[in-house]
Each structure stands twice: as C-alpha cells, then as structure tokens.
Amino acid sequence: EALEEYQRIERQWSGFPWAYIRRGELLETSGQERAALREYRAAAKLDHGDANADFVLGFAFLRHEKQDEAIAQFQAGLALQPDQEGPRKALERLLQQQ
Numbered sequence: 437e438a439l440e441e442y443q444r445i446e447r448q449w450s451g452f453p454w455a456y457i458r459r460g461e462l463l464e465t466s467g468q469e470r471a472a473l474r475e476y477r478a479a480a481k482l483d484h485g486d487a488n489a490d491f492v493l494g495f496a497f498l499r500h501e502k503q504d505e506a507i508a509q510f511q512a513g514l515a516l517q518p519d520q521e522g523p524r525k526a527l528e529r530l531l532q533q534q
Contacts, residue, residue: 438462453479453489460496469500480509487513491523503530 439462445455460475476496479489490513497506510527514520 451482453482453486456482457489457492460492464496472496473500480512485516487515487517487520487523489513490516491520494523494526498526498530503533506530 439459443455443459445452456475456479460472460479463469463475464472473493473496476489476493480493482489490509494506494509494513497503497509507527507530510523510530513523514527518524
C-alpha cells in the first residue's frame with residue numbers, strides 16, 4: 437500500500453527524489469535489495485542539486501558491500517555538500533581500507 441502511494445507521488449511530481457528513496461527503503465526492508473538499489477539510483481540521477489540522494493545511495497552500496505560504488509556516491513555528494521560529517525567519515529574509512 438505504501439509502495440503504491442509513493443508511485444502515485446512520483447507520477448504526480450516526477451522530479452521528486454524522495455518518492456524513489458522512500459520506495460527504496462520499503463523495498464529494502466522487505467528483502468528486495470536489487471529493486472531498492474534501482475530506486476536509490478533513480479533518485480540520485482534525478483536530484484543533482486541535493487547531495488542527500490547521493491548519500492542515501494552511497495550508504496545503500498555500503499550495506500551491500502559495493503565499496504567502489506559507495507566511494508563514488510559519497511564523493512559526488514560531498515562535492516555538493518562537503519560539510520556532511522557522516523558521509524565524509526564513511527568515505528574516509530572506505531579509502532583507508534583500500
């Protein structure tokens with residue numbers, strides 16, 4: 437039911453990345469990781485002025501052990517909003533592990 441509501445929101449406001457992000461979160465909690473990543477990727481593609489979509493996707497990649505992809509997303513987000521401590525620390529840890 438919630439997934440359908442976010443799909444309705446996305447159709448009504450096609451450039452609204454949080455509809456994709458929320459759908460991704462719902463999919464991820466129900467065990468549908470691939471579908472969730474598709475939603476997070478769609479959000480990051482839509483919203484280049486707001487780093488939050490990049491950070492959400494970066495942390496999703498991190499949860500799924502996709503370190504190179506996480507690094508790229510954190511770097512993209514931090515280029516827009518360099519003062520974000522959580523993503524910056526996550527990026528630093530990833531870079532130290534390489």
